[in-house]
Amino acid sequence: MLKIFLVINVLFWTTLASQDVEYAKKVIGDLSSSEYHGRGYEYNGDKFAAKYIADELKKNGVLSFASDYLQLFSIKINTFPSEVKIKFGDKTPENGKDFIIDKISRGCNGKFELVWLDKITISKAMEMDLSKKFIVIDTSKIDDKKFKENFQAVKYINPLKAAGIIEIISKKPSSYQSQLQGACPVIQVINGVITSEMKALNISFKNKLEKNYKTQNVYGYVKGEVDSFIVIGSHYDHLGRMGNIFFPGANDNCSGVSMTLNLAKHFAQKENAPHYGIIFVFFTGEEVGLLGSDFFVNNAPVSHEKMKLMINLDLVGTGDDGITIVNGSVFRKEFELFTSINKEKGYLKEIKARGKAANSDHYPFSEKGISSFFIYTRGGVSEYHTVDDIAGTLPLTEYEDLFRLITDFIIKYE
The missing domain is CATH 3.50.30.30 (Glucose Oxidase; domain 1)
Structure with missing residues (x-):
């Protein structure tokens, strides 16, 4: 009887993981295609991407703070439409x-x-x-x-x-x-x-300096047992177009968007309801200087005191050499929970801690006193901010195991 239970359990997790990766591949393939213009600010690439993400949140049963899941604001940006x-x-x-x-x-x-x-x-x-x-x-x-x-x-x-x-x-x-x-x-x-x-x-x-370009974060939430929240975020913007070419940004950061959507899809299911509520947020303006995350944390839908933790997912499409957790050496308790889970389950080759760094969307949160981490994978393909950061060569080597590590962490986090 025990053997049958173990076999069923393994098959369940294998099927679930396979579905997660297939969903990830679809999201990454879609958002890194030319239809979304590099998710920049030429030809409304950011707006098309934001609608795609909002539609996915709605379809997967994630609740909305706003009727359309969007948080609007304006930025200044130099664009190249011709x-x-x-x-x-x-x-x-x-x-x-x-x-x-x-x-x-x-x-x-x-x-x-x-x-x-x-x-x-x-x-x-x-x-x-x-x-x-x-x-x-x-x-x-x-x-x-x-x-x-x-x-x-x-x-x-x-x-x-x-x-x-x-x-x-x-x-x-x-x-x-x-x-x-x-x-x-x-x-x-x-x-x-x-x-x-x-x-x-x-x-x-030709260039066009947009002095008041209207863009948007995308955000939603799932309810928890208590009135406090974990924030899981990733930036969806990338480098847009340069005239007749576009920057796909499959790893940077369609990979993070797909992981955040996968987590939202998972925790929105009744059987996976979390202890803490979870806010899922997709930032614009990261490539311009963390503008979206800065705006969000200063115009958050809940008070900072209710934000227990922020996990930022950026560049998570590889993993051959494990992951690095920025702020891991700052917030030791949470980092050690990640490492203890990984030691028990053997998910990833290595988890490295890094200190404070203003290099992604966790930073505005940590500056407000919110425990915040930036997780990125290491090893594998290394295309960064080039036209060759494409879905076809992104291996998603440890995508499933990183997904499991994060879900286990959220379940065990106190």
Whole structure:
């Protein structure tokens, strides 16, 4: 009889885990597709993604604080809605692969002479008229750390008054989001794409600085036995579009969104009702500087005193080498509960503690005195802020075990 019970139990968990992963794959595949425009602020990508998440919460029986699950606010953001065209002589590099337009850039259109500078000649460039020229600096061949740091400032304030700036880099170009519009266009080009023999550039693209862009967090909750809450969150925004390309952001952070939705789906079921209520929140504006989580914690639907704990899930699509818990060395009691569960169940290879860091959406919560953690997986694919962070190569190696670890933690947390 005991053997039969154990077999049924194993089959139940295997089936449940399989369903969790299939649901995760669907969510990640959907939200990282071109239909959602990189979940940025071009073509309402953030709004389409927010509606998708809100619909999933409603479908899975998660309750809403607001009728539409949305928490609205406005941000400032530099966007790039038009096609990007670049040509060096007869060579047309590939947007997102060979080069990236820095998101602080102003739009630009025309043909420009290229002026190649190095660590020595850049000091003489102040005497030159560069108003109709792009300067080119190959930082991939410069080891001087201080020079590289200073050059980053040069890119943004453009003291040389150049028409534009090109930086040659050694690795695949990556992007970010910006609330600022710089003094000129700035382009990162991977080493080997252009050479010093190339003397001219044709370029065309537009930017639009949105000073009051209306965006939204998405949030809902399940009731608990007591009037206190655990907050589980993940950011759904990513890097949007750069003209004719978009950034899928499968791991960053469709993986976290799928895990949070999976947890919401699980705890919304009557048989899994938790002791503490759980607020599930999906943040916009993380890539711009934790704007969504900061807004949420300052406009929370319950008092801070009722928030027992916040768990932030970001970049959880791998796990070959285990997980890291940011703030694990700050909130030792909770961290040790995670590690004791993992030691007993053998879910993950390793759980590492990290100290305080303002690197994801847990931070605004911890700054308000709320015990907060940021969990991310380690090992496996390492695409980050590139066009190759896609669903097809995201392994979800330890997705099931991380799901089990978190659900066990929530059940045992006091």
